[in-house]
Amino acid sequence: MRTRVWAGGEEGRVWEWRKVRPAGVAEDREGLDEVPFQERHLRCVWFDPAYRPMDLTTVDGEPVIVDQPGRWNLEAGPDFLDARLRIGTPGRCLNGDVELHIHPEDWIRHEHGADSRYRRVVAHVTYYERRVDPACLPPGTVQIALRGPLRKCPSFSFETLDLTAYPYALRTVRAPCAERLAVWPAERVAGFLETAGLERLSQKTARMRQVIGLQGADQALYEETLAALGYKSNRRPFRLLAQRISRRLLAEESQGDSDRAYALLCGVAGLLPTAIRSEWDEETRRYVRRIWDHWWKFQARHSALILPREAWCLSGLRPANHPLRRLAVAALMFGSPGGPDDEWSAVFRKPVGDWAANLTAGWSRMAPESYWRTRYGFGGQRAVAPVALLGPDRQAAWIVNILVPWAMAAGRWIPAEDAELRDLPVEEANTLVKQAAVNLLGADHNPAIYRSSLCRQGLIQIFSDFCLNQAADCGGCAMRRELEKG
Ligand code: SF4
Structure with a gap:
């Protein structure tokens, strides 16, 4: 794809998307998957005990225990309010606010030292380890760097963080951008959203290219x-x-047999049922025995790799989303004869608008008798009609977010022109798309404006680039400033 320009300005005026996007996106080129990240990523890491490293220290080497990371501040001022930390051994208590930055020098650059709202800061948490002159910080403020401890967590990647799962400012009054966009014709708004959507795909492709560089194309597609x-x-x-x-x-262990692949994946996932249940029907018993027969043979070689059951979140899931069912999809995709190299190569020769139908037909061909085509779980009632292994919405999401960026990054498929991407399958409008649409188009907008996949991608891009990091008054939004220019 070529450099994105935003065709939504005045006639004859085009803006390069990247000139409008907020600054502060960094890339850790020495690790953590080389994924671009923003301060918001660091806020999520600090806030969420599932991601915050246990072995934090101050830059002076004192251990840090976070009793309470603080309240996420959605307004101006420090990032977290009223945190409680224990520093050193035995721990001395610090109660106050926490400010996060990627670069330690940002404290000085942003002139927080002269801003009274930052006087209660007790911890300056940064990604990089450089030290700020303590005289620039409120007295007694500790400096904590995240990069070292994060790099010690092999499973951590910024990419695994779902930024939208954390607080963001909800707007109750019409946002300034909505005022401006309201007077544009619908086609112009759609064109603007499409341009943002192309930028999103371009970023996804660039990231996938980095992952391919680190892992190789096959592993990248599989892991993603x-x-x-x-x-x-x-x-x-x-x-x-x-x-x-x-x-x-x-591939080596499955030898093209998706049951063997499923047994290996479920066995190492630690999710195989340990006993045949008396209430299961005969088909389920036969299937579980068959999977166990394969797993017995793999177990000796791979038992050291088994994940603990606590690694999984199994409560509150819809049956169709249970990992045992999703692993059947993975086994089919990557453990069957054909798979990406044969079955999918044919797909890449078709127009992108036909990919979903071709893939669905391919899965059916590859697994006509799969247990999971009529079941949602082990021993669950047999469905009368076949159940899609990957529902149309999930498949559309996978095509848009994984397969297309991968195919472009790996050089397996390049659209002849950007307009071809207008035919991408359409994902469900999730809460993020809907919230972004309310922000940009007002509460009473017509959803038909963003019915295409590209427009929905654009809404997510704008939301991530601008809305996520803004306080409720949109005061510092670069998009707002650009729109106000006309
Ligand atoms: S932050 Fe910017 S893009 Fe988001 S609603 Fe406010 S003005 Fe619009």
Whole structure:
């Protein structure tokens, strides 16, 4: 794809998207998957005990225990309010606010020292380890760097963070951008959203290119697909599983048999049922025995790789999203004869608008008798009609977010022109798309404006670039400033 320009300004005026995007996006080129990240990523890491490293220290080497990371501040001022930390051994208590930056020098650059709202700061948490002159910080402020401890966590990647799962400012009054966009014709608004959508795809492709550079094309597609199959709750264990059972190992062990692939994935996931249940029907018993027969043979070689059951989030899941069912999709995709190299090569020769239908037909051909085509779980009632292994919405999400960026990054498919991407399959308008649409188009907008996949991608891009990091008054929004120019 070419450099994105935003065709939504005055006639004859085009803006390069990257000139409008906020500054502060960094890349850690020495690790952590080389994923671009923003301060918001660091805020999520600090806030969420699942991501915050246990072995934090101050830059002076004193251990840090976070009793309370603080309240996420959605207004101007420090990032977290009323945190409680214990520093050193025995721990001295610090109660106050926390400010985060990627670069330690940002404290000085942003002139926080002269801003009274930052007087209660007790901890300056940064990504990089450089030290700020303590005289510039409120007296007694500790400096904590995240990069070292994060790099010691092999499963951590900024990419695994779902930035939208954390607080963001909800707007109750019409946003300034909505005022401006309201007077544009619908086609012009759609064109503007499409341009943002192309930028999003371009960023996804660039990131995929980096992952391919680190892991190779086959492993990259496999690992990204498994992570996506984990959805929000189980992204991390799915990714870990893909790292422990690599694409190559899966291919060697499965020998083109998707049952063998499924047995290996479920066995190493630690999710295989340990006993045949009396209430199960005969078909389920036969299937579980068959999978166990394969797993017995793999167990001796791979038992050291088994994930603990606590790695998985299994409560509150819809049956169709249970990892045991999603692993059947992974086994089919990557453990069957054909798979990406044969079955999918044919798909890449078709127009992108036909990919979903062709893939669905391919899965059916590859697994006509799969147990999971009529079941949602072990021993569950047999469905009367076949159940899609990957529903149309999930498949559309996978095509848009994984397969297309991968195919472009790996050089397996390049659209003849950007307009071809207008035919991408359409993902469900999730809460993020809907919230972004309310922000930009007002509460009473017509959803038909963003019915295409590209427009929905554009809404997410604008939301991530601008709305996520703004206080409720949109005061510092660069998009707002650009729109106000006309
Ligand atoms: S932050 Fe910017 S893009 Fe988001 S609603 Fe406010 S003005 Fe619009």
